[in-house]
Structure formats: structure tokens, C-alpha cells
Amino acid sequence: MPPARDWHTLPGEQALSELDSSHNGLSSEEAAARLERYGANRLPEPPRPGPLMRLLRQFHNVLLYVMMVAALITATLGLWVDTVVIMIAVVVNAVIGFIQEGKAESALDAIRDMLAPHTLVLRDGERREIDAAQLVPGDVVALASGDKVPADLRLLSVKNLHVDEAALTGESVPVEKHTEAVAADAALGDRRGMAYSGTLVTSGQALGLVVASGTATELGRIGAMLQQVQLTSTPLLRQIDRFSRWLALVILVFAGATFLLGIFWHQQPPAEMFMMVVALTASAIPEGLPAIMTVILALGVQRMAQQHAIIRRLPAVETLGSVTVICSDKTGTLTRNEMTVQRVVSAEQVVEVSGAGYVPQGGFFQLDGQPLEIAGHAPLAEIGRAALLCNDAVVHQIEGHWQLDGDPTEGALYTLALKLGYDPATLASELPRRDVIPFESEHRFMATLHHDHEGQAFIYLKGAPERVMEMCNRQRHGHAGTAPLDPDYWRRMATDIAARGLRLLALAVKPVDGEQQSLSFADTESGFILLALVGIIDPPREEAIAAVAECRSAGVAVKMITGDHAETARAIGAQLGIGIGQPALTGAEIELLDDRELRDVMPSVEVFARASPEHKLRLVEALQASGQVVAMTGDGVNDAPALKRADVGVAMGRKGTEAAKEAAEVVLTDDNFATIGRAVREGRAIYDNLKKFVLFMLPTNGGEALIVISAILFQLTLPLTPAQVLWINLATSSTLGLALAFEPGEPGLMRRPPRDPAEPLLSGFFVWRVFMVSVVMMAGALGLFLWELDRGTGLESARTIAVNTVVACEMFYLLNSRHIYLSVINREGLLGNRYVLISLGCCAVLQLLYTYAPPLQKLFGSVGLSAEEWLRVFAAGLLLFFVAEFEKWVVRRFFSSTQP
Numbered sequence: 001m002p003p004a005r006d007w008h009t010l011p012g013e014q015a016l017s018e019l020d021s022s023h024n025g026l027s028s029e030e031a032a033a034r035l036e037r038y039g040a041n042r043l044p045e046p047p048r049p050g051p052l053m054r055l056l057r058q059f060h061n062v063l064l065y066v067m068m069v070a071a072l073i074t075a076t077l078g079l080w081v082d083t084v085v086i087m088i089a090v091v092v093n094a095v096i097g098f099i100q101e102g103k104a105e106s107a108l109d110a111i112r113d114m115l116a117p118h119t120l121v122l123r124d125g126e127r128r129e130i131d132a133a134q135l136v137p138g139d140v141v142a143l144a145s146g147d148k149v150p151a152d153l154r155l156l157s158v159k160n161l162h163v164d165e166a167a168l169t170g171e172s173v174p175v176e177k178h179t180e181a182v183a184a185d186a187a188l189g190d191r192r193g194m195a196y197s198g199t200l201v202t203s204g205q206a207l208g209l210v211v212a213s214g215t216a217t218e219l220g221r222i223g224a225m226l227q228q229v230q231l232t233s234t235p236l237l238r239q240i241d242r243f244s245r246w247l248a249l250v251i252l253v254f255a256g257a258t259f260l261l262g263i264f265w266h267q268q269p270p271a272e273m274f275m276m277v278v279a280l281t282a283s284a285i286p287e288g289l290p291a292i293m294t295v296i297l298a299l300g301v302q303r304m305a306q307q308h309a310i311i312r313r314l315p316a317v318e319t320l321g322s323v324t325v326i327c328s329d330k331t332g333t334l335t336r337n338e339m340t341v342q343r344v345v346s347a348e349q350v351v352e353v354s355g356a357g358y359v360p361q362g363g364f365f366q367l368d369g370q371p372l373e374i375a376g377h378a379p380l381a382e383i384g385r386a387a388l389l390c391n392d393a394v395v396h397q398i399e400g401h402w403q404l405d406g407d408p409t410e411g412a413l414y415t416l417a418l419k420l421g422y423d424p425a426t427l428a429s430e431l432p433r434r435d436v437i438p439f440e441s442e443h444r445f446m447a448t449l450h451h452d453h454e455g456q457a458f459i460y461l462k463g464a465p466e467r468v469m470e471m472c473n474r475q476r477h478g479h480a481g482t483a484p485l486d487p488d489y490w491r492r493m494a495t496d497i498a499a500r501g502l503r504l505l506a507l508a509v510k511p512v513d514g515e516q517q518s519l520s521f522a523d524t525e526s527g528f529i530l531l532a533l534v535g536i537i538d539p540p541r542e543e544a545i546a547a548v549a550e551c552r553s554a555g556v557a558v559k560m561i562t563g564d565h566a567e568t569a570r571a572i573g574a575q576l577g578i579g580i581g582q583p584a585l586t587g588a589e590i591e592l593l594d595d596r597e598l599r600d601v602m603p604s605v606e607v608f609a610r611a612s613p614e615h616k617l618r619l620v621e622a623l624q625a626s627g628q629v630v631a632m633t634g635d636g637v638n639d640a641p642a643l644k645r646a647d648v649g650v651a652m653g654r655k656g657t658e659a660a661k662e663a664a665e666v667v668l669t670d671d672n673f674a675t676i677g678r679a680v681r682e683g684r685a686i687y688d689n690l691k692k693f694v695l696f697m698l699p700t701n702g703g704e705a706l707i708v709i710s711a712i713l714f715q716l717t718l719p720l721t722p723a724q725v726l727w728i729n730l731a732t733s734s735t736l737g738l739a740l741a742f743e744p745g746e747p748g749l750m751r752r753p754p755r756d757p758a759e760p761l762l763s764g765f766f767v768w769r770v771f772m773v774s775v776v777m778m779a780g781a782l783g784l785f786l787w788e789l790d791r792g793t794g795l796e797s798a799r800t801i802a803v804n805t806v807v808a809c810e811m812f813y814l815l816n817s818r819h820i821y822l823s824v825i826n827r828e829g830l831l832g833n834r835y836v837l838i839s840l841g842c843c844a845v846l847q848l849l850y851t852y853a854p855p856l857q858k859l860f861g862s863v864g865l866s867a868e869e870w871l872r873v874f875a876a877g878l879l880l881f882f883v884a885e886f887e888k889w890v891v892r893r894f895f896s897s898t899q900p
Contacts, residue, residue, distance in 0.1 A: 007154045007211040008191040009184045015154040015209055023156065023207070025122030025140035034136035041135040041151055041213035043223045059090075065248070119150040122207075139210040143195065145203050152217045153195040153208025155179050160440040161204035162407075163195055166331060167636040167657045168218060169563040169612075173339065173408050173503075173538075174202040176441050187587055187610045188218065189563055198637065202407070222613050225641040226663065243694075243761040254705070258712050268715075293690060296741040300686040307678045308670040310653065316665035318690065319648040321683020322629050323556055324754045326676060327620060327646070329634040330562035330572055332655050334548075334673050335538040337635075338404070339412040341387075342502060343535035345493045346379050347475045347483065353419065356539045358395045358402040358411055360418035374420060378479040383532045384420035386507040387413035388427055390448045390460035392438075409505065412536045413462070431458070435519040439463070445471075447524050455514040461507070461528055465494050468506035472530040482529055493533055501571020502535030537568070540576045543674035548576050550677045555753035559606050561616050563638060566609035579607035586610045590618065598622045616642035629754070633668075633676065635660050650676060677750075685745035687755070688820075692740045694761060696817040698770045700810050703777030704728065707802070710782055717795065719785040719802040724860055727850065732807050732843050736814045739839035743818060744832075765895075769887070773813060776883050780876035781805040788869075800851060800862045801869055807847050808877030811840055816884040821892060823885060 007015055016022060026034070059068075068090055075083040119132045122140040132150035135141070141153060149163065155177055162174040169175075169189035178192050188196075195201075195208055197217040214220055255277045262273040300317040304310075311317045331337050338357035343350065344364075351372060355362020364372040364380065374380055393406025395414045404411035417424070431450040434457075439446035445463025452458075461468060469490060477483035497504055508528040516523075548558050558578055562569050566584045573579040584607040593601065599622045608619060616632070620642045623630045632639070632646035635656035640663040643649030649664035652671040661667050668675045704725055711718050720728075762770070781802045788798040814836060818824050850856050852864050865873075 004216075005211070006184045007152075008182050008186060008194050010154065011181050012154060012156040012179055012193075012209065015211060016156070019138040019209065019211065021138040021140065021209060023122075023140065024125040026136070026138050027124055031123060031134070031136055031139065034138060035134060038136055039214055040133045042133050043215060043220055119147070120144075135210050135213050137210050137213060141208050141210060143201050143206040143208060145201055145205070147201045149195045149197055149199045149201065149208075151197050151210045152212035153206075154211050155193050155195060156207045156209055158206040158441075159204050160438065161195075161206045162202045164200040164202050165189060165196065166337075167659075168196055168199055168638050169636075171331075171563055177204075177206065178441060185588060187563075188612055189610065219637065222637055222640060222659075225613060225617065226644055254709070258709060262712050273712075293693075295738060296686060296689055296693065299741045300682060304666075304679060304682055307682065308668060308672065308675050309650075309679050310667040310669060311665065312667065313665040316648045317679075318683050318686045319629070320631065320666070320676075320679045321681075321685070321687045322755055323631040323648065323680060323683075325557045325559060325623050325628045326551060326631045326633065327559045327561050327616075327623070327642070328632075328673060328676075329636070329639055330560055330564055330569060331538060332635045332652055332671055333633050334544045334560060334576055335540050335572060337538060337655055337671075339408040339503075339536050340539050341412050341416040341534050341536050342539060343497055343500075344380070344383060344416075345497065345533040345535075346383065346531065347477055347486070347489070348379065350493070351380065353416065355415075355419065356542065358404050358415050360395075360402070360415055362419050364419075379476060379531075380420060382476065382509070383507055383534075384417040384422055385427065385431075386460045386462065386509055386531055387534070388417035388422050388424060389431060389433070389450055390446055390462045390507070391417075392446075394424075408538075409503065409536055413505070413534070416534070434517055437519050437521065437524065443467070443521070445524070447519060449512075449516065449519045449523075451514065457512045457514045457516050459510040459512055459519065459523060459528075461509070461524065462505055465490070465504050465506040465533055468508050468528070469530065471524060471526055472508055472528040473526060474528075475530040476532075485530060490530065490533065497533060497535040498567070500535065500537075501568040502537045505534050505536065507531045507534065537571065540572055541673060543672060545576055547674035547677035548578060550750060551680065552577070554680065554750040556680060557606075559608065559619075561608040561611050561619055561642075563611055563636075564609060566607075569607050569609040573607040579605070582606055584609045587612050587615045590615045595622065595625070599626050602626065613638045613641050617645055620645050627758070631676070633673070634664075635671070639663075650679075681745060681750055684749050684752070685743070688746055688749075689740050689743050691761070691766075692743065692817050692820060693737045695766060695769060695820065696737050696740060696810075696814060698762075699773035699777060699813065700806070701729065702770055702774030703781065703806060703809065706774055706778035707782050707785075707806075710778065716786070717789070719782055719799060720806075721799070721861065724799065724803050724862075727860055728803060728806055728810075732810060732846060735846065736810055736839050736843050739814065739833065739835040740817060742833055742835040746819070746822075765891075772887060773880065773884060776880045777806060777809045777813075780809055780879060784872060784876060794863070796861050796863045797865070797869075800865060801873060803862070804847055804851065804865070804870075804873045805876045807843065808873045809880045811843055812877040812881035813884060814840065816881060816888070819888075821888055823888060823892075825885060 005018065010018065068087075071083050071087050071090070117132060118129055119135065120127055120129055120142040121135065122128075122142070123130075127142060135151050139151075140156070141150060143149065143153075143161070155161070156179065158177050158179055161177040163177055164174045165171050169187075171189050175189065175192065177195065180193055182191055182193060195206065197212075197219045212218075212220075215224060259273055259277045262268040263270055297315065297317055301311040304317055328334055336357040340356050341353050343352060345351075350367050352365045352367065353362055354365065364374050366372055372380075391410045391414055393404060393410035393414050395402055395404050395411055395418070397403075414424075417427075431452050433448050433450055435449040437443075437445075437447040444467045445461055447459055447461045450458050450460065461471065469485070469487060472485050474482040475485050475490075494504055508530050510528045512523070551558050560569060560573050560576070560578050566586055570579065570584050573584070582605060585601070585605045586608075587610040590598065590608070590611070595618075598618060602619070602622055608615070611619070616634075616639060620630050620632055624645075624647070630646045631648045631650055632642045633650040633652075634640075634643055635652035637657050637659040639651075640657075640659045643651060643660060644663040648666060650666045650668060651660040651664035653661065653667045653669040654671045656667070656671070666679065704720060707719050708725075710716070784805050785798050785802040788801055789795070793801075815824050818833060818836065850860065851862055857863060
């Protein structure tokens with residue numbers, strides 16, 4: 001590549017000289033030589049792991065390591081049933097992970113797809129269409145309306161050129177281009193003499209000099225940033241990893257200590273002690289945790305899809321529930337990306353216009369909020385007529401959605417006329433257009449000539465207010481009268497509208513001779529009647545305002561990061577309740593701060609304007625460095641690096657670029673910020689359900705482990721064999737625990753503060769809960785086992801009772817587990833989740849098969865039980881239920897501060 005230069009600061013002729021080119025472009029020979037030197041105008045493909053490596057990565061989990069070691073031990077001892085059961089749990093978990101994580105990172109593919117496939121270039125002084133990959137620095141490219149810019153260009157000549165740069169800069173409307181140089185520190189969106197690769201020409205024509213191609217373009221630079229961005233693990237995965245390591249360590253320490261204790265204290269044979277330790281390890285390992293966690297997340301994904309949020313990476317659905325800060329792009333996310341007229345200023349009054357976007361619904365109001373009757377309101381009618389006639393856009397309804405064909409600003413004026421009751425076809429027939437002077441940057445206005453059917457003609461004009469006022473000497477006054485133009489009034493009104501972040505247009509009309517059939521610039525020099533100033537903005541979504549408020553009540557901060565101008569950003573932020581009374585921090589100001597200063601300033605700033613991709617990435621990293629869990633929303637390729645870096649990236653599905661969607665973990669199919677609020681609620685509910693499952697599962701494993709440890713310590717016959725332990729854990733515990741995935745969100749879910757990202761999965765209180773339930777479960781099962789043996793009951797029968805007692809305790813404890821703190825002794829608690837009842841029924845059937853089916857009796861050594869024995873089993877489960885409910889009552893009554 002040529003040396004990096006601030007090409008936007010150089011005049012076009014100097015840029016040609018620097019690249020040794022001319023207005024006729026390069027010769028074919030020189031282009032070929034430069035192609036050899038600089039390489040093709042494309043982005044390199046990233047390295048990707050193969051399917052085998054991705055599959056092997058799924059086994060990199062501490063719990064799975066422990067399970068595989070247990071399987072190896074049981075296989076060595078010839079316990080093939082135990083081995084098969086353990087390995088099935090391992091393989092199923094790995095396969096589920098492989099399927100869910102199987103989508104390779106393709107954000108760079110999406111960016112590559114933004115490059116134009118073909119382009120028109122000057123070679124040997126002639127225009128030729130070539131593959132855009134063959135472009136080299138020094139080529140001169142011809143652009144026309146509808147073209148995708150094929151490389152970074154320094155514009156040499158333009159004619160009414162407007163380029164949609166929203167994907168790159170976040171600018172909400174197409175940018176008018178010129179050929180003048182700008183300051184070196186100009187933001188990307190302010191470099192009007194440049195056209196950047198991947199952006200779209202919406203109107204006009206231009207010639208541009210290729211100053212960067214391939215990886216040297218702004219698009220390539222973002223692609224390189226994407227490659228360098230390090231993915232962060234989600235809070236849940238970090239918690240599960242810490243929990244797995246802690247649990248594995250505890251299991252191994254207990255198993256080793258028990259083995260040594262049995263040999264050296266009780267002088268047990270090593271082979272027998274080894275079997276007991278295998279049973280202990282099998283009882284303590286939560287085999288179902290990885291699979292059930294996946295199922296709970298997958299169910300959350302399914303529910304989120306119904307809420308218009310597509311989850312691309314499974315853990316992201318829970319991460320949404322743990323976010324502490326949402327960094328949102330403005331255009332298309334908090335706003336509709338549809339320009340709307342919000343204020344109309346005539347000579348006699350200021351009118352507020354409600355409604356948003358291109359949907360022709362809304363009302364007209366005075367400044368005091370009183371509705372304005374538009375029927376018979378001649379000034380507004382004339383304003384609407386001018387807005388519709390001096391207009392080349394069309395807004396129409398397709399499959400229930402209102403869509404724009406044309407310029408967004410003209411679409412706003414078109415919609416204003418529809419709100420005023422105009423029918424475009426009828427008005428066009430009443431006042432057909434005869435001629436037009438199209439809008440061009442040189443003269444900054446558009447004019448159209450119309451005739452009615454009574455011999456009258458009118459020129460309608462719209463354009464920049466200062467330019468239109470130069471052409472007006474009168475202003476509309478009353479229903480049909482005029483008065484001398486009051487420039488001071490209109491300047492005050494223009495300043496007031498601009499201070500609100502609205503874009504300004506002026507509308508005017510000029511009656512002319514009915515015989516006039518054409519327009520010239522001479523016809524537009526003077527004599528116009530100024531009708532109105534209109535203030536246009538891409539307004540916030542109404543539902544986004546409510547969603548921002550809900551996020552704040554949930555303790556989630558919302559920050560707006562946009563490439564748009566600071567004034568517009570502040571105005572939209574104020575309407576959303578973001579950054580009220582605070583200054584906006586611009587990209588130029590961000591560059592003056594080092595990382596520590598940026599971290600310090602982040603809590604006090606909520607609106608960031610004129611932000612480049614690097615700025616957005618730095619802001620996300622600064623928040624993460626402060627311990628925040630960050631969600632980033634966006635729709636442009638300029639958002640892709642920050643989307644990838646954030647703890648959870650959220651892309652817009654309808655109007656978002658493919659680059660943004662591929663870099664994100666979540667895609668909103670309705671492009672609606674309010675969906676993020678619903679996703680946060682769903683994520684919190686999922687995390688609650690995960691905690692409920694862990695609190696349900698660990699006492700089961702803990703009770704089994706305590707039974708085995710007690711048997712070893714007191715030299716008792718093992719109440720549970722390894723195979724029976726695995727039956728309890730896989731066939732019943734997991735079946736029961738799955739029902740908790742369907743639990744609805746707890747009351748007050750969105751009134752809680754976000755959880756501390758550093759908090760462990762098991763708090764001190766939860767450890768107590770696990771210990772308490774484990775002890776009660778152990779006491780019930782071991783007590784009945786020993787009592788039965790003391791009564792002369794056979795070993796197989798006593799073990800069958802012990803297994804069923806553990807399962808009965810689990811079944812009753814499942815009801816307790818529906819709420820962590822709230823009581824379930826009411827109709828909602830017992831019957832509110834039909835999946836709990838279904839799982840209890842399935843578990844009961846499985847236990848009956850375990851107890852009475854001959855194949856399972858032979859496999860697990862179980863026998864049939866009498867009604868009296870079943871009654872004792874049922875009583876042990878009921879005892880645990882009431883103990884757990886009493887403990888929750890004590891916590892609610894005396895330890896309310898421990899509750900979320």
C-alpha cells in the first residue's frame with residue numbers, strides 16, 4: 001500500500017500527484033504492476049478451526065474430566081454398566097455443545113460481502129467495467145446513483161453526490177459530498193471529500209481517486225480490528241468454570257481422604273475401599289449439570305425467539321440477564337431510522353406533529369399541548385401541498401409496513417402531507433408537474449412547476465432555510481394573505497429548532513404566469529412567499545423510551561454511542577431520558593483521554609457522539625475494565641468490533657448489516673430496543689432457574705455422598721451401589737430438575753439490581769441450604785436403610801428402600817425448589833408449573849419400573865416393596881418438604897437482607 005496519508009486533507013490535484021496518477025486514470029500496464037505490488041482489493045479470510053478441533057474443545061471442562069476419569073476407573077474394574085452410563089452423559093454434553101457452538105465466526109465474511117463486485121474505472125483514458133478486486137491505488141473510479149463504493153476514494157469531481165454512510169459512521173441520512181479538503185482531525189462522517197469502501201451512492205455522480213484498497217481501507221481496518229478483538233467468556237461460563245473447579249477439588253479431596261481413612265484407620269481391603277470411593281465419586285459428580293444447563297439455555301433461546309430475539313451463541317441468553325450497562329447505537333435501534341417531521345413553524349404559530357416514521361398516523365398540536373383542528377386550516381393545507389408536490393420520494397404500504405422509496409428527508413415531508421389528509425394521486429392530477437430543478441449541493445434547493453386546471457401556475461420550493469429566505473420577500477399571513485418577510489423571526493425560529501437537534505428545511509411558493517411551461521434558475525431568484533420551516537429528526541421509538549426507563553429501574557445503565565452529530569445525539573438522548581443535563585462526549589474528546597481517564601469519566605457521561613469504530617471499542621473495553629457486564633447494540637459495520645468485544649453483542653436483524661449480525665450473539669428481528677428490555681428480563685429468569693436447578697441438584701448429590709461417607713466412616717454396608725447412584729442422578733434427578741427450566745420469572749424480577757459479575761454461583765447462604773437439605777436427605781435414607789436391616793430385611797430390599805427414599809426426597813424438594821425464598825404452600829406453588837407435575841409423574845413411573853420391572857431388578861439389584869414400606873418412603877420425603885419450607889420462612893422473617 002502507499003504510505004498512510006490523511007487523504008481528506010489534500011486537494012484532489014495533490015492526491016493525484018502523490019499517487020502518480022491523472023484524471024485519465026492509470027495505464028493497463030501500470031495498473032497490473034500496482035496490482036502485483038499492492039495485492040487484490042479484497043479482505044483476507046481468517047483462519048478457522050476444523051470440525052474435529054471444535055468437537056475436541058467441547059471436552060475441555062473440569063466436570064467432564066472428572067466424569068471421564070470415573071468412567072476409566074469403572075471400566076478397569078469391569079463395571080461396564082456404570083462406564084456406559086457415565087460416558088453417555090459425557091458424549092451427549094459434548095455433542096450438544098458442538099452443535100450449539102458449530103457456527104464459525106463469519107463477521108469478516110459479511111464485511112467482505114460489502115465490497116462491490118464490479119466497478120467502472122478509467123484505464124488508458126477509457127471507461128471500463130472491471131472486477132472491483134482488480135482496483136489499485138491511483139485508479140480513477142466513476143460513481144453513479146445506486147453504486148456501492150468499491151474502495152476508499154478521494155473525490156475529484158461531484159455532481160449532486162449523496163452517499164449513505166450509516167453502516168460505517170452511523171449518520172442517519174445520506175451525506176452530501178464535495179471535493180474540498182477538510183481538517184486533519186475531522187471525524188470520519190465529516191470527511192465530505194472522501195467516499196469509503198462499502199458505502200452506497202444514493203444520488204448523483206462522481207469521479208474518485210482510489211487512495212486505499214483491500215486491508216488498507218476503512219472497511220479493511222475494521223476487519224483487522226475484528227480479528228484482533230478477543231472474545232470474552234460470559235459471566236455464567238466464568239461462574240460455572242469456577243464452580244466446576246471448586247466442586248472437582250472438593251470431590252477429589254473427599255474421595256482421597258475417605259480412601260486413606262478406610263485403609264489406615266479401619267484397615268479395609270484396598271480393593272473394597274476403592275469400590276466405595278468410586279461410589280462416593282459417582283454420587284458427588286453432578287452428571288446432569290452440563291446437559292441440563294444446555295437445555296435450560298436452549299429453552300430460553302426458544303422463548304427469546306418468540307420475543308423477536310434470535311440467540312446465536314447459547315450462553316448469551318443468560319448473559320443478557322446479568323448486564324449492568326447497555327451501550328446502544330442510536331440510528332435504527334433507539335430510533336426508527338425513519339426521518340419524521342416533528343415541528344412546523346409558520347408566520348403565525350408553531351405546530352407540533354406527533355407520530356414517528358413513515359406511518360401516516362399522528363396528530364397536530366399547539367405548543368400548550370392542545371389538539372389542532374386541521375380541517376379548514378388553510379396555512380397547514382398549503383404547507384402540506386408544498387411538501388407533497390416539491391418531492392421525488394414515494395411512501396407506500398407493503399405487507400402492512402410503510403416503506404420509503406427515495407430520500408429520507410423527502411419521505412418525512414411526504415408523510416407529513418399524508419397526515420394532513422392529502423391523497424398523492426389526486427393532488428398530482430389537480431396540480432400536475434411541468435418542470436423541475438432538482439436539488440444539487442451547489443444551489444441547495446429544489447423547485448417544481450405546477451399548473452392547475454384553472455389557468456394558474458405555481459413554483460414550489462424547498463431547501464436550506466438561509467438559501468430559501470434569500471429568495472423570499474413575503475411570508476404567508478392569514479388564510480391567503482401575505483406580509484413582508486420578517487427575517488429576525490425566522491432566524492430565531494431556525495435557531496430554536498436546530499437547538500432541539502432537528503434538521504431544518506424551508507418551504508415556499510411563488511405564483512407565476514399560467515402560460516409558463518418550464519423552469520430556469522432565473523425564475524427562482526426572488527419573489528417567493530415563505531410558507532414554513534419544518535424540523536425533521538429520526539425520532540426515538542416510543543417503546544424505546546419505556547424500555548430505557550425499565551432498564552434503569554432494573555439497575556441497568558443505558559449509554560448511547562452514535563456516529564451522529566452531538567446536537568442530534570443530545571436531543572434524542574433527552575427524549576429517551578438518557579444524558580439529561582449532561583454534556584455529550586465526542587470522538588475527538590475521547591481521543592484526548594488515556595484509558596484510565598476514560599474509565600474515570602464513563603460513569604458521568606451517557607451520550608457519546610461522532611464515535612468511530614475505535615472509539616466504540618474503547619468505550620466497551622473501558623466499561624469492562626471497570627467490572628461492568630456490557631451489552632452493545634448496533635446495526636452498522638462500524639459497530640462490529642464493539643459488538644464482538646462486548647459481553648453480549650446485539651445486532652439489528654431488519655436493517656442491520658450482515659457484518660453486525662455475524663459479530664453479535666443476539667439478533668433482534670424487529671430492530672427494537674424494547675426487545676432488549678424483554679431479553680434482560682428473560683435472561684434474569686434463566687439465571688434464576690439455573691440457580692434453582694443447582695440448588696435442587698447439589699443436595700441430591702450431597703445426600704448421596706453423605707450416605708456413602710457415613711457408611712465408610714462407620715464401616716457399614718454400602719446403602720447405594722455406584723450403578724444405583726448413577727440411576728438416581730441421570731434417570732430421576734435430571735428428569736425432575738428439567739422442570740425448573742420452565743419456571744416463569746419471579747415477582748419483581750426487573751426491580752432488582754443486576755447481580756455482581758464476581759459473585760459465585762453458590763453464596764454462603766446457598767451452601768447452607770445445600771448442606772441442610774443434604775443432611776435431612778441422608779438422615780432419611782440412611783436411617784430407613786439401617787432400620788430395615790435391623791428388622792431383618794434383606795440387603796437388596798433395604799437398598800431399594802434407600803434409593804426410593806432419596807428419590808422421594810427429591811420429588812418433594814422439587815416443589816420447594818420452585819422458589820428460592822418464597823413459600824410454595826399455595827395453589828400457584830404446587831400447580832403453577834405443569835411441567836413440574838409432568839416430571840413428578842414421569843419420575844414416579846421410572847421408580848415403579850426400577851422397583852418392579854424384572855430387567856431393571858436384574859440390572860440394579862432392586863426388589864418389590866410393600867405398601868407399608870412405600871408409606872415410610874413417602875413420610876421421609878414429606879419430612880424434607882416441611883423442613884425446607886420452615887427454613888424459607890425463617891429466612892423471610894429474620895434474614896430478609898439475604899434475599900435479592
